Amino acid sequence: MHTIADISIVPLGVGLSLSKYVAACEKVLQEAGLQPKLHAYGTNVEGDWDTVFAALRKCHEILHEMGAPRVSTNLRCGTRTDRAQTGEDKVQSVREKMELGDS
Amino acid sequence: MHTIADISIVPLGVGLSLSKYVAACEKVLQEAGLQPKLHAYGTNVEGDWDTVFAALRKCHEILHEMGAPRVSTNLRCGTRTDRAQTGEDKVQSVREKMELGDS
Amino acid sequence: MHTIADISIVPLGVGLSLSKYVAACEKVLQEAGLQPKLHAYGTNVEGDWDTVFAALRKCHEILHEMGAPRVSTNLRCGTRTDRAQTGEDKVQSVREKMELGDS
Amino acid sequence: MHTIADISIVPLGVGLSLSKYVAACEKVLQEAGLQPKLHAYGTNVEGDWDTVFAALRKCHEILHEMGAPRVSTNLRCGTRTDRAQTGEDKVQSVREKMELGDS
Numbered sequence: 001m002h003t004i005a006d007i008s009i010v011p012l013g014v015g016l017s018l019s020k021y022v023a024a025c026e027k028v029l030q031e032a033g034l035q036p037k038l039h040a041y042g043t044n045v046e047g048d049w050d051t052v053f054a055a056l057r058k059c060h061e062i063l064h065e066m067g068a069p070r071v072s073t074n075l076r077c078g079t080r081t082d083r084a085q086t087g088e089d090k091v092q093s094v095r096e097k098m099e100l101g102d103s
Numbered sequence: 104m105h106t107i108a109d110i111s112i113v114p115l116g117v118g119l120s121l122s123k124y125v126a127a128c129e130k131v132l133q134e135a136g137l138q139p140k141l142h143a144y145g146t147n148v149e150g151d152w153d154t155v156f157a158a159l160r161k162c163h164e165i166l167h168e169m170g171a172p173r174v175s176t177n178l179r180c181g182t183r184t185d186r187a188q189t190g191e192d193k194v195q196s197v198r199e200k201m202e203l204g205d206s
Numbered sequence: 207m208h209t210i211a212d213i214s215i216v217p218l219g220v221g222l223s224l225s226k227y228v229a230a231c232e233k234v235l236q237e238a239g240l241q242p243k244l245h246a247y248g249t250n251v252e253g254d255w256d257t258v259f260a261a262l263r264k265c266h267e268i269l270h271e272m273g274a275p276r277v278s279t280n281l282r283c284g285t286r287t288d289r290a291q292t293g294e295d296k297v298q299s300v301r302e303k304m305e306l307g308d309s
Numbered sequence: 310m311h312t313i314a315d316i317s318i319v320p321l322g323v324g325l326s327l328s329k330y331v332a333a334c335e336k337v338l339q340e341a342g343l344q345p346k347l348h349a350y351g352t353n354v355e356g357d358w359d360t361v362f363a364a365l366r367k368c369h370e371i372l373h374e375m376g377a378p379r380v381s382t383n384l385r386c387g388t389r390t391d392r393a394q395t396g397e398d399k400v401q402s403v404r405e406k407m408e409l410g411d412s
Binding site for chain 3 (some may be wrong): 107108109111114119120122123124126129130140142143144145147149178179181187189190192193194196197199200203
Binding site (some may be wrong): 001013042049050053056057060061064069070071072073074075076078079080082095 | 104106116151153156159163164167172173174175176177178179180181182183184185
């Protein structure tokens with residue numbers, strides 16, 4: 001089962017600067033082959049369901065190893081059976097509608 | 104690794120009444136032993152990480168089998184290594200602070 | 207416009223124990239008349255859209271006043287125009303489907 | 310109060326193709342001056358708190374006008390008082406850490 005997901009992971013109890021923790025998670029997601037696309041409030045990933053969630057688990061484990069006593073994730077994930085669709089397809093589909101709306 | 108999570112699952116393309124789909128997910132979460140506590144915008148669960156995410160996958164699969172071509176989940180999940188904590192502990196801890204604040 | 211919402215607010219940079227901050231937010235939401243129902247990973251509220259979001263803003267402001275340099279919220283909110291519905295209606299509707307499923 | 314947010318809006322009861330609804334929301338967010346950056350599972354915005362939440366309300370209203378009887382949003386929003394930060398700053402900060410990690 002293929003899924004497109006968006007992951008926002010927050011380590012707690014490590015102060016205010018979270019970027020090195022986010023960078024460590026990006027590396028996990030890249031190494032899992034999930035094509036992470038970082039944005040200002042999370043990261044898009046896509047791939048096989050089990051691969052995505054094994055990588056998410058590894059992110060929690062690595063942040064704990066880096067010293068975070070608590071880790072909290074907010075995740076959106078979607079599956080569909082009607083047709084194959086990538087994250088890029090989703091974005092492109094909206095852009096086409098926006099251009100139509102402009103004309 | 105133990106996790107406390109909150110899951111909100113939405114089937115798309117099945118009209119407006121989602122309660123029978125939510126009920127089917129509750130059953131999956133119960134049968135997985137995750138002590139689901141339904142609220143007005145999701146369901147609290149807690150248990151072993153892999154059990155939680157295997158059950159979430161099963162929820163997506165069952166909603167697809169029930170006829171939903173798209174399923175979208177929003178999930179919060181937390182892990183902590185400093186101490187054991189249940190969902191009930193979390194709620195109780197806030198209530199104690201509220202009572203202190205009232206006095 | 208009426209909305210049912212679920213709010214999870216996390217102060218960052220204040221250590222690990224978040225319950226006194228959550229308790230302060232509960233008080234804000236109660237005083238706004240939003241009938242907050244605390245659960246293990248957030249709080250259900252319902253009421254007029256502008257009242258809900260004014261209260262959410264006040265929660266951020268109060269956590270900053272309490273010393274949190276960063277505050278991050280995850281929120282779900284829903285509106286519907288087909289019929290009036292409370293959070294309790296939503297939960298009850300699922301419970302009825304579960305009982306039917308059990309019989 | 311400045312906020313960086315990420316908004317995922319889903320109209321329910323309108324079938325499977327949501328892109329025209331997302332496109333309509335993008336337009337609302339653009340016209341509000343919130344610099345929306347669309348990704349595969351939501352849209353980053355940033356600006357004054359009240360401007361962001363007035364625009365979110367307008368998105369719900371417009372989707373209802375377009376025929377959606379239910380609209381459900383998942384939103385992340387953050388505020389900070391320690392320093393000014395844009396969404397681009399957040400992304401850049403992670404990228405720098407990733408490059409350090411690679412060397």
